[in-house]
Amino acid sequence: xxxxxxxxxxxxxxxxxxxxxxxxxxxxxxxxxxxxxxxxxxxxxxxxxxxxxxxxxxxxxxxxxxxxxxxxxxxxxxxxxxxxxxxxxxxxxxxxxxxxxxxxxxxxxxxxxxxxxxxxxxxxxxxxxxxxxxxxxxxxxxxxxxxxxxxxxxxxxxxxxxxxxxxxxxxxxxxxxxxxxxxxxxxxxxxxxxxxxxxxxxxxxxxxxxxxxxxxxxxxxxxxxxxxxxxxxxxxxxxxxxxxxxxxxxxxxxxxxxxxxxxxxxxxxxxxxxxxxxxxxxxxxxxxxxxxxxxxxxxxxxxxxxxxxxxxxxxxxxxxxxxxxxxxxxxxxxxxxxxxxxxxxxxxxxxx
Amino acid sequence: xxxxxxxxxxxxxxxxxxxxxxxxxxxxxxxxxxxxxxxxxxxxxxxxxxxxxxxxxxxxxxxxxxxxxxxxxxxxxxxxxxxxxxxxxxxxxxxxxxxxxxxxxxxxxxxxxxxxxxxxxxxxxxxxxxxxxxxxxxxxxxxxxxxxxxxxxxxxxxxxxxxxxxxxxxxxxxxxxxxxxxxxxxxxxxxxxxxxxxxxxxxxxxxxxxxxxxxxxxxxxxxxxxxxxxxxxxxxxxxxxxxxxxxxxxxxxxxxxxxxx
Amino acid sequence: xxxxxxxxxxxxxxxxxxxxxxxxxxxxxxxxxxxxxxxxxxxxxxxxxxxxxxxxxxxxxxxxxxxxxxxxxxxxxxxxxxxxxxxxxxxxxxxxxxxxxxxxxxxxxxxxxxxxxxxxxxxxxxxxxxxxxxxxxxxxxxxxxxxxxxxxxxxxxxxxxxxxxxxxxxxxxxxxxxxxxxxxxxxxxxxxxxxxxxxxxxxxxxxxxxxxxxxxxxxxxxxxxxxxxxxxxxxxxxxxxxxxxxxxxxxxxxxxxxxxxxxxxxxxxxxxxxxxxxxxxxxxxxxxxx
Numbered sequence: 001x002x003x004x005x006x007x008x009x010x011x012x013x014x015x016x017x018x019x020x021x022x023x024x025x026x027x028x029x030x031x032x033x034x035x036x037x038x039x040x041x042x043x044x045x046x047x048x049x050x051x052x053x054x055x056x057x058x059x060x061x062x063x064x065x066x067x068x069x070x071x072x073x074x075x076x077x078x079x080x081x082x083x084x085x086x087x088x089x090x091x092x093x094x095x096x097x098x099x100x101x102x103x104x105x106x107x108x109x110x111x112x113x114x115x116x117x118x119x120x121x122x123x124x125x126x127x128x129x130x131x132x133x134x135x136x137x138x139x140x141x142x143x144x145x146x147x148x149x150x151x152x153x154x155x156x157x158x159x160x161x162x163x164x165x166x167x168x169x170x171x172x173x174x175x176x177x178x179x180x181x182x183x184x185x186x187x188x189x190x191x192x193x194x195x196x197x198x199x200x201x202x203x204x205x206x207x208x209x210x211x212x213x214x215x216x217x218x219x220x221x222x223x224x225x226x227x228x229x230x231x232x233x234x235x236x237x238x239x240x241x242x243x244x245x246x247x248x249x250x251x252x253x254x255x256x257x258x259x260x261x262x263x264x265x266x267x268x269x270x271x272x273x274x275x276x277x278x279x280x281x282x283x284x285x286x287x288x289x290x291x292x293x294x295x296x297x298x299x300x301x302x303x304x305x306x307x308x309x310x311x312x313x314x315x316x317x318x319x320x321x322x323x324x325x326x327x328x329x330x331x332x333x334x335x336x337x338x339x340x341x342x343x344x345x346x347x348x349x350x351x352x
Numbered sequence: 353x354x355x356x357x358x359x360x361x362x363x364x365x366x367x368x369x370x371x372x373x374x375x376x377x378x379x380x381x382x383x384x385x386x387x388x389x390x391x392x393x394x395x396x397x398x399x400x401x402x403x404x405x406x407x408x409x410x411x412x413x414x415x416x417x418x419x420x421x422x423x424x425x426x427x428x429x430x431x432x433x434x435x436x437x438x439x440x441x442x443x444x445x446x447x448x449x450x451x452x453x454x455x456x457x458x459x460x461x462x463x464x465x466x467x468x469x470x471x472x473x474x475x476x477x478x479x480x481x482x483x484x485x486x487x488x489x490x491x492x493x494x495x496x497x498x499x500x501x502x503x504x505x506x507x508x509x510x511x512x513x514x515x516x517x518x519x520x521x522x523x524x525x526x527x528x529x530x531x532x533x534x535x536x537x538x539x540x541x542x543x544x545x546x547x548x549x550x551x552x553x554x555x556x557x558x559x560x561x562x563x564x565x566x567x568x569x570x571x572x573x574x575x576x577x578x579x580x581x582x583x584x585x586x587x588x589x590x591x592x593x594x595x596x597x598x599x600x601x602x603x604x605x606x607x608x609x610x611x612x613x
Numbered sequence: 614x615x616x617x618x619x620x621x622x623x624x625x626x627x628x629x630x631x632x633x634x635x636x637x638x639x640x641x642x643x644x645x646x647x648x649x650x651x652x653x654x655x656x657x658x659x660x661x662x663x664x665x666x667x668x669x670x671x672x673x674x675x676x677x678x679x680x681x682x683x684x685x686x687x688x689x690x691x692x693x694x695x696x697x698x699x700x701x702x703x704x705x706x707x708x709x710x711x712x713x714x715x716x717x718x719x720x721x722x723x724x725x726x727x728x729x730x731x732x733x734x735x736x737x738x739x740x741x742x743x744x745x746x747x748x749x750x751x752x753x754x755x756x757x758x759x760x761x762x763x764x765x766x767x768x769x770x771x772x773x774x775x776x777x778x779x780x781x782x783x784x785x786x787x788x789x790x791x792x793x794x795x796x797x798x799x800x801x802x803x804x805x806x807x808x809x810x811x812x813x814x815x816x817x818x819x820x821x822x823x824x825x826x827x828x829x830x831x832x833x834x835x836x837x838x839x840x841x842x843x844x845x846x847x848x849x850x851x852x853x854x855x856x857x858x859x860x861x862x863x864x865x866x867x868x869x870x871x872x873x874x875x876x877x878x879x880x881x882x883x884x885x886x887x888x889x890x891x892x893x894x895x896x897x898x899x900x901x902x903x
Contacts, residue, residue: 073803074800075806076806080804081800081801085795088801089815091816092815093901100805101805103815104807104808132901134901148805354707355706355707357702358703358705358706361698361702368776369777371744372731372735372737375734375737375744375745376734376738378737378744380737423634424634426630427630427633431631434630435631442631445642445643450834451884451885452642453834453838453840453855453880453884455840455855456646456880456881458862460645462862463648464645486640486641487641490641545725554840559862569730570844570845573733577742580737584729584733584734584737587726587729587730588730595722596718598721599718
């Protein structure tokens, strides 16, 4: 395994008596794209700001490229950062914004111009060098902000919710663009977001944060399919929760609303204990494949365009699942009985 | 370190305000030798001239306020509602008194409205008073207009007017019952500011030979030792009172609709 | 809508709404100003002349203008600087938040505390028998006037006195501008390697420049036209333009009514130039704004 490029060791941050980040540990590989995902107030931005140097950790150590930067000022860290609200300097043109890092470093005019041109080409806005930020759209501004952050060729790129101020379409296209540029440059990147779809689509690894702690660290596939905690399960993706009672812990039989399903794995709980099962919407279907089945009634049908989301009532629980739209198959009718099929392997048994 | 510099800058800067206030207060209490007393204040308050000129200026301020409100509120309303294109022109005019010194304006008045002119305002006592009031209105115009215009911006006058019209209200009703109450708070803060400006004004009153408080202050300042300081303390108190009232009134102001962020 | 129906009937009522205001503005602001401009170029015989303007070129009048400009310039510059430092200390310097509201309220009061009472306050403080003057003399044996050459009844004294309203006016105007400086700008500059000084020179200062220039022009005009404070401090002897004009109106000290017009006209020209300069500079510095 390569030497990690960014190492965050036992970092804690308190403001007065409130601790916003506790014992945070993370090693980021060179060239890796890591996302911090969590609701607002979970401490993800604070960790990022400590890496940037805007906040000093109350305890712990931050190492970048083998150098302890814990007590260095932001302007000594050689980091690129993109902010949520663009934060372009309004008094400078696009070109001047991009060249700012080189200008304060005292580079020559020629070098600056060359680098600005390269950067403008990279973000595919070659003709906008002389515009002022107010003349640009939000998406263009954020691309300029990215170019400005990358121009001094930093070793580490920090992205603080860079997409959340943009509208949905731009968000998706810029997301892909950021990822492409990041891959091309091979720059180590930390990305903060509260949008799970964003994190899942863009990252090599995701750190799901809650209450100032890392709940789970893993690849998107792992986070989504094998959430380690109840919080991760509920925060990442939509999840159907089914409350049941253990009937046979060894065989994994659970009773839900009088119906029994067998998961075929050890639940590690005594007979009669309450258990919560979780099921992704895409894992269930009416009359679909799958070895397990629950009978219910269609409670609600929403047409979302390419998919139809069906909510079925199974006793007191509600199960949502999606079905692809097809012009030839009419959607289910509310009140109809239905047979929901799914595989035992897709059922998550949530810890406490 | 930054904080230490900030404190230092702040405290040194504050001396510009604290020392003169301390100086005038101390001096105003020093009329009796060797001990502090309110003798200077007693002397001022006992002066019939003080009461006469002060009353004159208070009355003048009240007239100026009423005249200013009647002039500014309908204009600001009408410009916002019907003639937004005129806004820059009106704003420019209201800012003129900040650029043209009062002494120059009053010089123009004296030449323009002297006894031998087409409108001999300075020829009669009432005419001169009217002229002084108009001059004061000019001085207060930038502040009054800004206050009222800000107040109008906070409410949706277009909708309010249409709503009133649809209920059959005429212009006087709309103005007196709908618009004025809604900008009342802004009008009040403009009024207090006008009061603070008019009450101690010297140049206009002196050059138009009016027995106002300003020229009286000048007279006392030239002839007495301790009384001027007492008058300065009183004036400062009046200014505080006006500004304090503006603050209190501002808290009662209707807030613009909350914006989502 | 109304344009189609009957513009001929609508238009006059439209204008009726603003007619009183414009009538007032013409009678009491614009006509007086025009009177002065015309008077400045009219000879005793009623014909056009440059004689009045040329007549300004005497030592007394030149000095009066020059001292006025200097007093206004320095009081505006110092007012801007000190006010800026105090506002920046409050907004950005990490002073406790509870200082802010009282400072702004006090500034509102102090910026309106001008004229004669202000002069009295300064006389009571640093005048010949003022609190500080006496204190320095009795406690330290320092004669303020002899030691520093400071004289309250001179143009230096005038500058010091004017600061009492110039500084708070600056604080009132610049505080919102400082509030509008976004934290992200500073952080973006820092992370790009800029020092605090570089941030101020390249980002914050250029952004604030239009407000600073505007305030400077306002403060300049503010002290350039001030009569009362100067009159109370030094009486009619102090040779500055507004006092000279005051004396001219009172008693035609210049001995020529035409010269009075020219003097007033010159004052409008100077405040006009300072404001035009401000507008021009602002247009140059504000290219980046909508």
